[in-house]
Amino acid sequence: MITDINKSVKKHSLIFLITIFLFTLLITFLSEPFGINFISTSFVKVLGKTLCLCIAAIAMDVVWGYCGILSLGHFAFFGLGGYMIGMWLMYERTSIIVLNSLDGSQLPFTEIELQEAIGNQIFGVVGGTEIPLIWTFADNLYFQIIFVILIPGLLAFIFGWLAFRSRVTGVYLSILTQAMTLALSLYLFQNDSGLRGNNGLSGLQNIPHLENLSQSTISILFLWLSSIGLIFSFVIFNYIIQSKFGSVITAIRDNETRLRFFGYNVEIYKLFIFVITAIITGLAGAIYYPQAGIINPAEIAPIASIYLAVWVAIGGRGKLYGAILGAASVSLLSSWFTGGNAPNIPLGFFTIEWVNWWTVFLGIGFVAITIFSKGGLIGMLNTLLVKIK
Amino acid sequence: MKTLLEVDNVSISFDGFKAIKNLSFSIGYNELQAIIGPNGAGKTTFMDIITGQTKPDNGHILWGEKSIDLIRKTESEIALLGIGRKFQKPTVFENKTIIDNLILSQKKNRNPFKVLFQKNTNTDLISIDKILKDINLYKIKDRIAGEISHGQKQWLEIGMLLSQNPKLMLIDEPAAGMTPTERNQTVSILKNISKSSSIIVVEHDMEFVRNLNCRVTVLNEGSILSSGSIDFITQNEKVIEVYLGR
Numbered sequence: 001m002i003t004d005i006n007k008s009v010k011k012h013s014l015i016f017l018i019t020i021f022l023f024t025l026l027i028t029f030l031s032e033p034f035g036i037n038f039i040s041t042s043f044v045k046v047l048g049k050t051l052c053l054c055i056a057a058i059a060m061d062v063v064w065g066y067c068g069i070l071s072l073g074h075f076a077f078f079g080l081g082g083y084m085i086g087m088w089l090m091y092e093r094t095s096i097i098v099l100n101s102l103d104g105s106q107l108p109f110t111e112i113e114l115q116e117a118i119g120n121q122i123f124g125v126v127g128g129t130e131i132p133l134i135w136t137f138a139d140n141l142y143f144q145i146i147f148v149i150l151i152p153g154l155l156a157f158i159f160g161w162l163a164f165r166s167r168v169t170g171v172y173l174s175i176l177t178q179a180m181t182l183a184l185s186l187y188l189f190q191n192d193s194g195l196r197g198n199n200g201l202s203g204l205q206n207i208p209h210l211e212n213l214s215q216s217t218i219s220i221l222f223l224w225l226s227s228i229g230l231i232f233s234f235v236i237f238n239y240i241i242q243s244k245f246g247s248v249i250t251a252i253r254d255n256e257t258r259l260r261f262f263g264y265n266v267e268i269y270k271l272f273i274f275v276i277t278a279i280i281t282g283l284a285g286a287i288y289y290p291q292a293g294i295i296n297p298a299e300i301a302p303i304a305s306i307y308l309a310v311w312v313a314i315g316g317r318g319k320l321y322g323a324i325l326g327a328a329s330v331s332l333l334s335s336w337f338t339g340g341n342a343p344n345i346p347l348g349f350f351t352i353e354w355v356n357w358w359t360v361f362l363g364i365g366f367v368a369i370t371i372f373s374k375g376g377l378i379g380m381l382n383t384l385l386v387k388i389k
Numbered sequence: 390m391k392t393l394l395e396v397d398n399v400s401i402s403f404d405g406f407k408a409i410k411n412l413s414f415s416i417g418y419n420e421l422q423a424i425i426g427p428n429g430a431g432k433t434t435f436m437d438i439i440t441g442q443t444k445p446d447n448g449h450i451l452w453g454e455k456s457i458d459l460i461r462k463t464e465s466e467i468a469l470l471g472i473g474r475k476f477q478k479p480t481v482f483e484n485k486t487i488i489d490n491l492i493l494s495q496k497k498n499r500n501p502f503k504v505l506f507q508k509n510t511n512t513d514l515i516s517i518d519k520i521l522k523d524i525n526l527y528k529i530k531d532r533i534a535g536e537i538s539h540g541q542k543q544w545l546e547i548g549m550l551l552s553q554n555p556k557l558m559l560i561d562e563p564a565a566g567m568t569p570t571e572r573n574q575t576v577s578i579l580k581n582i583s584k585s586s587s588i589i590v591v592e593h594d595m596e597f598v599r600n601l602n603c604r605v606t607v608l609n610e611g612s613i614l615s616s617g618s619i620d621f622i623t624q625n626e627k628v629i630e631v632y633l634g635r
Contacts, residue, residue, distance in 0.1 A: 259481070262468055265501075
């Protein structure tokens with residue numbers, strides 16, 4: 001019977017992976033540069049970004065739905081990943097622009113002049129010209145990619161080590177994670193944080209050394225990157241939750257005290273899950289922000305992490321595709337409603353404008369789904385399928 | 390008899406209330422002992438102290454041939470040294486199947502990086518099948534643990550301890566909520582286990598303790614009232630007064 005369950009899980013996962021692949025292929029054929037020009041570049045970007053949010057959502061599902069840690073700070077890791085890759089994108093592009101503009105000048109320029117010009121370009125908005133220390137490796141893509149993994153991983157490790165070791169659990173832990181992302185966001189709002197304060201990093205959609213490619217081509221490249229990222233993280237998380245390790249973390253969720261008496265060092269397991277999900281979330285952010293084009297500290301405000309939890313709850317936690325369904329449907333609906341596409345509803349005395357009313361609608365939907373379906377959207381689908389059979 | 394666990398002059402108080410007072414106790418290898426006592430005598434606190442859930446105010450708990458002091462160790466470290474525990478209320482992982490519960494507790498490397506790649510070998514599954522038969526749950530091994538009866542949960546938890554294969558088992562009220570037949574089966578399960586590991590049973594039911602036919606310690610108000618065979622302690626006047634007389 002156990003092997004039966006494993007087989008059906010394997011079958012479902014395979015179906016899912018093939019669906020993602022075919023979906024990406026379909027979008028490619030419907031796009032402008034590689035197909036029949038049916039879908040706009042901006043919509044391809046929306047889809048690519050949605051795939052990245054799905055990656056963050058399955059990470060959230062593993063940490064919350066499987067391990068029982070309701071982290072309300074995981075979007076901090078997403079943002080940090082974006083900042084790390086954004087530093088390279090911005091520095092490299094600025095240095096190319098500066099070099100081009102200096103090309104015509106009569107006198108050869110020194111390295112210091114070059115640095116000053118780049119510093120002025122990037123940090124002029126926050127009244128600085130010096131390149132801060134944290135940008136030391138910003139000219140090296142490989143270093144910044146390592147930082148995409150290292151910085152969110154390190155923050156998660158230090159935070160998790162302190163919190164889990166003191167056996168902070170439940171609501172208290174959620175509040176702490178919330179405080180972590182709030183503190184980080186407030187710090188980044190400072191002009192002297194070295195990351196351009198509330199301006200954030202911008203122009204990230206212009207990928208250095210790919211100037212010859214149009215934005216529409218780049219959008220398809222990033223769609224594929226996002227899709228591969230989703231498949232990659234799904235495979236990793238699916239392996240973890242199907243292994244004995246997965247059995248251990250669901251046991252932590254259900255009764256961590258009991259598990260300790262079987263000799264499991266619960267804190268280490270929690271830390272492992274917290275760090276690995278933070279790293280994957282960071283990587284998702286690093287693929288997301290070049291598509292969004294801009295990252296600023298408002299992105300990692302506490303509300304973003306709460307949304308992440310809402311997506312997982314709506315989709316159905318404890319099922320990886322539940323998280324994906326929740327993240328994809330809610331974030332796509334959200335961009336439809338807030339993008340001014342949804343028709344306003346005039347009630348005579350009052351007009352429902354979706355841009356403002358969407359969150360109310362989402363809130364009602366969230367409450368309804370939590371009350372009427374324990375397993376979220378995916379739970380509803382499953383009950384429906386069983387009834388049809 | 391060589392000593393496996395020695396509790397030496399341990400005390401603990403909660404907000405001024407002395408739950409355990411200068412308690413000393415010891416158990417040898419492959420020995421079965423029972424602890425009885427009225428509610429609030431400190432039986433569960435005693436188990437909490439041994440398993441590391443509660444730290445005593447003073448005293449020592451020495452373990453094994455090397456006399457390792459357990460006071461500074463965490464719950465999981467103590468469990469890895471070879472002390473298993475069954476709770477008063479049967480505590481199993483209700484969302485997992487019976488067999489998955491046993492696999493989870495099975496004695497294996499607990500390092501997360503090892504666990505990530507751990508597979509069940511044939512020997513593992515054979516030893517789990519044997520435990521399933523010993524605790525009478527073989528036929529329903531694929532059922533979800535949350536669905537089985539209270540008595541079956543008690544057995545499953547004992548089975549999880551067997552799977553953990555500790556040197557000492559602390560078993561809190563194994564017969565609670567069981568039918569007379571189930572009680573007798575539990576007695577024979579426990580006697581069988583005590584051939585290969587030490588057991589401390591905490592129990593209310595005097596008849597059950599009599600059937601175990603082992604050394605009995607009576608706790609009252611955090612200290613030992615009497616200790617010896619069941620016939621010896623049932624004749625002790627103090628014991629009759631505080632416990633049996635009620």
